[in-house]
Amino acid sequence: MKKKITIKEIARELDVSISTVSKAMSNSSEISKDTIEKVQAFAKLYNYKPNNIALSLKNKKTKNIAVIIPEIVHHFFTLIISGIEKKANELGYNVIVCLSNESFDKEVINMETMANGQIDGFLLSLSKETLLKKDFHHLREVINQGMPLVMFDRTSDEIYCDKIIIDDARASYNAIQHLIYSGCQRIALITTADYISIGKLRTQGYVNALYDAGIELDENLIVKVDKVEELDEKVKHLFDTEKFDAVFGVNELYAVVAMREAHNRGFKIPQEMSFIGFSDGILSKYSYPTLTTVIQHGFEMGEKAAKMLIDRLETNDDESSFKTEVIKTSILERESTKPI
Amino acid sequence: MKKKITIKEIARELDVSISTVSKAMSNSSEISKDTIEKVQAFAKLYNYKPNNIALSLKNKKTKNIAVIIPEIVHHFFTLIISGIEKKANELGYNVIVCLSNESFDKEVINMETMANGQIDGFLLSLSKETLLKKDFHHLREVINQGMPLVMFDRTSDEIYCDKIIIDDARASYNAIQHLIYSGCQRIALITTADYISIGKLRTQGYVNALYDAGIELDENLIVKVDKVEELDEKVKHLFDTEKFDAVFGVNELYAVVAMREAHNRGFKIPQEMSFIGFSDGILSKYSYPTLTTVIQHGFEMGEKAAKMLIDRLETNDDESSFKTEVIKTSILERESTKPI
DNA sequence: TCTCAACACTAAACCGTTTTCGTGACCCTC
DNA sequence: GAGGGTCACGAAAACGGTTTAGTGTTGAGA
Known part of the structure; x- marks a missing residue:
């Protein structure tokens, strides 16, 4: 040895x-x-x-960045991480991945341990609990120490920093519009609880698209799912009580589960009922029939977030004000919708 | 500030x-x-x-461990990472995730940059390219420096270190046996190229199970898929040229794609044709019909790997010889197989 | 012959800790 | 009143590098 x-x-x-x-x-x-x-x-x-540690101590920079995400078992986040990793490595940085598991406490602990010299900057997507509590002291502290922070996807208006987001309202507006153009009239929405900004925004897009198309909003067609466990039941209830010709799910799972229910009940897809989901995971790609989805370009989001953070790290003009970049979404047509 | x-x-x-x-x-x-x-x-x-960096320098330990995986956009690996992360955090360690993207060079670079003081030990699953090249000098180097290395899932017999593996041969043996017990006779196998030890072992289990059941092996029922792009075509070819009443896929994607093809061709599942896949991802869970799978307990694997590494780090008896731990698999019955 | 610059190198400070080994002040004891 | 022990604290080394500020030798120009 x-x-x-x-x-x-x-x-x-x-x-x-x-x-x-x-x-x-x-x-x-x-x-x-x-x-x-x-x-x-x-x-x-x-x-x-x-020895890198000695260099870090001397140079006061580690060439490490931390990314804190709520969950890793989630295709969208793994895409983002892949993007971050690629760009960061290109630019000579290592990536430390921390999971908050949607917990506020773990998010705080992660940030505190990382902030003590381990890393040069943060990439963060807020946990559900943090979004609920609206307690952002840990972010403020880190920013106050002069450590750059870039938030992505799940952000907050209360924090002033660089951000990369998806225009969820517009994305969902476009999806609904797509359904309408393809001839659907009664469109159900399966969404999440409102405190997740994403659920809220996507619902908003739905509402606006209906309004602009002159279709009356029917609250009964909106299903709010809090926990995955209640998904099946709520979907079944929707099918039991309402008539509709399309479903928009705010994530791919919701759409796929609804599609399966429709399949079980003998609906012809997409002729009798159309489906669009959100985020282009493997579920959509390999479901039967394959699911038309709003693709969020997670990989690009990761790349841009990493670039944004590293730019901030390597130019020392703290004066330049913070930017919010919006990632465009697009619709990937597959078998679950009628052609326009 | x-x-x-x-x-x-x-x-x-x-x-x-x-x-x-x-x-x-x-x-x-x-x-x-x-x-x-x-x-x-x-x-x-x-x-x-x-300041953690100063402490690391002083103590010659960083309380960081690196995990190098071939791909993160893969449910099994994200499960493993979650397990690693949980256990490592419990024991006071941070996790640095590196992606090799199945590339030998990137694996080498990752290890070299990490080995210079950044971390205390490695958790590694080999990239495909490394498995092909059989070049393990980077592993030997790290081990020679006295840095602990624990390999998981994709390992090599040529390297002497702690390992955590799945008994792939047995797992696939069990799956085939399950199909046979449920009344299937002609079972097709969709597997990967042989150089991936996993593909090889799972094929072996298939062969053995057939042999033990007194069923003659028909090479035409074995489909080897190298790249995802050729999957569809090869599956179609199988359906065009052969008759069979069950399909075993060495991963969930293979099984689901085959199941979809069967569905398209009007086969009744599972009455006329049964399916079992490997690794319990979301595809299996939400496919139509839901897919019976061999579950690999990735989370537990991650936890055990992390524990093994940290144990090695915290006891300094280099004398204790290396262990190989085998994770048991189990079969999760869903709708794609007939009850036994 | 003296001065000065160039060359090739070294000593030492510094980064932020921990830890070992003092050290001065005080009190107690014989 | 000399020696010893305890208390409370400080100086300095060490971790492994980089960097600034010397330093001794040589050769050239005045």
Whole structure:
């Protein structure tokens, strides 16, 4: 077991000073060609690599960024992470992934442990609990320390920082419009509780699209699902009590489950009933029939978020004001909707 | 913007020495009650937290572990990560996630950058390219440096270290047996290229189960899929050329795609044709009909892997020989198979 | 011959901690 | 009143690097 070699040991072996070795390694002009060669050859032989921790301490930067997400078992978030990872690595940064598990406390703990020198900046998507509590002291603290923070997807207006969001209201407006253009009239909505800004915004888009098309809003067609466990039951109830010719789900699971129920009840898809979901996961891709979805471009979102954070880290003009970037969505037509 | 306060600044403000502050913070018996109170009160007021980087440098341990996985957009891996994350956090460690994207080079780079002080140990699942190349010098190097390495899921016999694996051969044996018991006779297998140990082992289990049941092996019923792009085509070809009453897919996607094809061709599932997949992802759960699967307990695997690594980190008996732990699989019956 | 610059290198400070090894003040004991 | 012990604290080394500010030697120009 050969331990890692340090600069000090190289210096001793080669009978030069520590500073000479350091400079030789960086091809400093202060050092003679001979010495540089000698040092670098020796370093290569012993596979010397400078200790990153020592560098971090000295340079006051770690080249690490933390991303805190509510859940990783979720296709959209894994796409975002992939995007973040790719861009960050390109720019020479490592990514530390922390999971808040939708818990406020864990989010706070994660931020506090990370903020103590481990990382240079944060990428954050708020947990449900934090959105509910509206307690953002941990974000403020981090920002006050001068550590850059970029929020993505689940953000808050109360915090002043860089943000990357999806225009959920418009995305859902477009989806509903698509359904209407394809001939649907009574469109059901399966959405989440209102405190998740996403559920709220997507509902808004639904309402607006109906309004603009002159279709009267029927509250009975709106199903709010709090926990996954109640999804099945609520969907069944919807089918039992209402008549409709399309369903828009604010995520792919809701749409797929509804589609399955329709299938079980013998509806022809999309002729008798159309479906659109949100976020392009594997469920939509491999459901039967395949599901038309609003695609959110999570990978690009991750890339942009990482770029935004690293830009902020590497330019020190704290003066430049914060930006909010909106990621465009698009609709991917598959088998669950009629062609327009 | 109030910068982070250091121990040195506290010392200056309170007119005591640095060492006194340090000791006071850890309630050392060397320090008088008065001073301890004074220091801690001041520290709390200014929200002092020791700098982790400095601690890492001093203690030669970072309390970070790296997990290198081939892909994150994959339910099984996200389950593993969740398990790792949970256990690691419980034990006071942070998790740094690196993606190799199935690339040998990226795997090497990831390991090299991480090994330089950033982390205390590795959790690794090999990339496809590495499995193909059989080049493990980067693993050996890390092990030689005395850094613990635990491999999970995709491992190699050539490397001597702690491992956590799934008994793929047995799992697939059980699945096939299940199909046979439920009355199936001609069972097709959709698997991956042989160099992925997983594909190989699962194929082996298939072969053995047939043999033990006295069913003759028909090579035409075995479909090897290299890339996802050719999946559809190969599945169609199978349906075009062969007759069979069950399909076993070495992952959930293969099974679901085959099931969809059967559905399209009008087969009654499971009466006329049964399906079992591998790994319990959302696809299986929400496919139509829902898919019976071999569940791999990814979360537990992650937890165990993390525990194994941290145990190795915290006991310094390098003498204790390496363990290989086998995670048991089980079969989750859903709608795509006949009851036994 | 003296001065000055260039060269090639070294010493030491610094980053923020912990920890070992003092050290001065005080009290007690013989 | 000399020696010893305890208390409360401080100085300095160490972790592994980078960087600034010297330093000694050499050669050239005046």
